[in-house]
Amino acid sequence: MGLKAALSKPFAAYVVWRINRWKNNAVAAQQEVLHHLVAEAGNTAFGKDHHFEQIRNYKDFKKHVPVRDYEELRPYIDRVVAGEADVLWKGKPAYFAKTSGTTSGAKYIPISKESMPEHIKAARNALLTYIHETGNADFVNGKMIFLQGSPVLTKKNGINVGRLSGIVANLVPAYLQKNRLPSYQTNCIEDWEEKVDAIVAETIDQNMTLISGIPPWVQMYFDRLTEKSDGKKIKDIFKNFELFVYGGVNYEPYRAKIENSIGKKIDAIETYPASEGFIAYQDSQHDKSLLLLVQAGIFYEFIPASEYYNENPSRLSLEEVELDTNYALILNTNAGLWGYSIGDTIKFVSKNPYKIMVTGRIKHYISAFGEHVIGEEVEQSLLSVANELGVGITEFTVAPQVNPEAGELPYHEWFIEFSAPPADLSAFSKKVDQALQKKNIYYFDLIEGKILQPLVIRSLQKDAFVTYMRAEGKLGGQNKVPRLSNDRKIADGLIHLTRKI
Template sequence: MGLKAFLSKPLAAFVVRGVNKWKFNGVESQEKVFRQLLDTAKDTSFGKDHNFSKVKTYDEFKNQVPIRDYEGLRPYVDRVVHGEEDVLWPGKPQYFAKTSGTTSGVKYIPISKESMPEHIKAARNALLTYIRETGKADFVDGKMIFLQGSPVLDSKHGISVGRLSGIVAHHVPNYLQKNRLPSYETNCMEDWEAKVDKIVDETIQEDMRLISGIPPWVQMYFDRLIQKSDGKKISSIFKNFSLFVYGGVNFEPYRARLEESIGRKIDSIETYPASEGFIAYQDSQSEKGLLLLVNSGIFYEFIPADEFYNDNPTRISLADVVLNKNYVLILNTNAGLWGYNIGDTVKFVSLNPYKIVVTGRIKHYISAFGEHVIGEEVESALMAAAEKYQVKITEFTVAPQVNPERGELPYHEWFIEFSEQPSDLESFRQEVDERLQQKNVYYKDLIEGKILQPLLIRSVKQDTFVNYMRRQGKLGGQNKLPRLSNDRKIADEIVANTNE
């Protein structure tokens, strides 16, 4: 055991003791965060407009602060972007995290001097919690790679602007800098495919022990490594590779293929970072769910997903959540986001401590006939069928076909890129459909009522989705393919390019 690994264990014990002080006191921690946020922001433009100085209770807060998405908050954000101070949060942001919105174009998410350390602390604590639970610390003595966006930052009115992962790269602790790959120059490359090739060149001879990134782009990195090493598994290339850290998408659809590429099972840590704040991380290898970070400068609210589009949906704090109910996640942050709909849906799997699973995106669903099929249901049905038929899936997306050309009943069309095809695609299709009916009673009723026909699967060739993301200019980094759409924009584009 090296010196860093040795020292990490007492540090992990110290940090976990601190985590345990708030871990089992979620509601009390949230009350404290709520008061701190309001008190700090009461003299900002937003605070004055919404009477923060008079707000004493959560019910009063709800009456003053409506739920907004980025477009709803944009008049305030635009003032901040143009250099105005004390608008959403005291002073100016330390950074803007630049993201791509489907309706808003480029979005500028403020990161304050108070919120930035929470991103770094949460990422650190996820690793230290793992060390404390498992006793495994050798990975800190080897090389680590974080597949991320470019750390090159622009500037708007004196505020640095970049992708979240690129911003975070400037805050990696000094004790990890010597272990970290790729090089700064390679990280700055914008062409994702050229960047991956360069990363392969820089890492293939190194002692890589921790690899982190969004699963589909890590898979691309693995594919290039295997190709460069004449078919060797990742575990043969990196003999000490022991920990995979990921976030952004559900790992399960990618797990089988990634583990096949690695050549063995490997420990993993799921994290839930967003430009708006670091929300949760996996704190146990044996328990389900991500620990909700209740004392990290974010006050959380929740709206039942099935009420979200109602005129007056239920809006609750952590004190009133229940297990296994799908909620839209609302954030109030120490960077000045208020009543902010981040767009994600979550479900609680534990209330002591508060642990969540991410179930999808509120805008990513299929409800062409009122079935409201969501991402969690689609992924669960597909993974169960894949396990039963022992197939491996590279990527997939689902869209409704409302007006089939031949006049038959409408259906859900699944575009699946298999790395290993099922021997009987028709039986596999039936299995997926049956599993989805078990998950969603409305979908089942539509099938039984002859309103919809069972789903159809279109098996697409290798690299279909990589090519789609390339055409969209969204290859690599933090970009993710939508798994569900309530229209056929993605589906029709894929069909139009099936012969590429």
């Protein structure tokens, strides 16, 4: 065991001891965070506009601070981007994380000098928690790769701007710098396919022990490695590869293919980072749920997903949540996001400690006929049948077809790229449809009532989603294909890539 590995174990034990202190007192920790945030931002423009001086508790907070999405909070954010200080948080942001907006171009998410360390600490603690639980620390002596966006930052009125992963790349602790790949020069390559090829060339002969990234782009990296090494499995290329760290999407649809590429099962850690804050991470190899980070500069609120579009939905603090209920996640952060609807839905699977599963996006659903089918239902229905029949899924997305050919009932149209296709696509489709009916009573009623016909699956050509994302200028990095859409934009972009059966 190397020196780093040996030193990491007592440090991991200390960090886990500190984590347990707030993990076992989560409600009290959240109350402290709320009071601290309100006190720190009292003299900002937002704090004055929303009477922070009158806020004594969560009830007061809800009275004065409405829930907003990015567009509704944008008048304040635009003032911050223009260079004004003390608007949403004291002073000016340390960075802007630039993300893709859905309605009006780029979004600029402020990151403060108080919030940035929480991103670094959470990523570090996810690894230390793993070390403490498993006793496995050897990976820290090998090479680690983080598939991420370019670390090149630009300036916006004197403030550094970049993708979150690119910002974080500039802040990797010194003790990891020598172990980290790819090189800075390679990481700066903007074209994703060119970048992956360069990463393969740089890493194929290295002692890679930890690999991290969004699963579909990690799969692309694995595919290129296998091609370059005449068909070898990843375990034979990187003999000491021990840990896979991922986030951004549900891993389950990718698990089988990634494990097949590796050639063995491997320990994995799921993380839940966002530009708005690092929200949760998997803290046990025996439990796939994520530990909610209640003392990381974020005060959380939860709106039942079923009420989200109501005029006055319920708005709950941590101590009020129930298990197995889908909630829209609302953030209040030490970067100045207030009542901020991040767009994700989660559910609690434990309240002692508070642990969550990410279930989808509040705007990513299908409800063309009132069925309100969500991502979790679609993923579980598909994967349960695929696993039963030995079918491999590379990627998929679902959209409504509300204007079918004359004489046909409307239906849900599934676009699936198979790595191992079903022997009988019609029988496979029928079983997936039946599984979805069991998951969603409204969908069942629409099928039974002959309002909808059973779902239709379109089998796509190999690399169809890569082709689509390339055409959209969204290949690689932090970009992800939405599982569900309530419109036809993605579907219409994929229809010409359908594979002939």
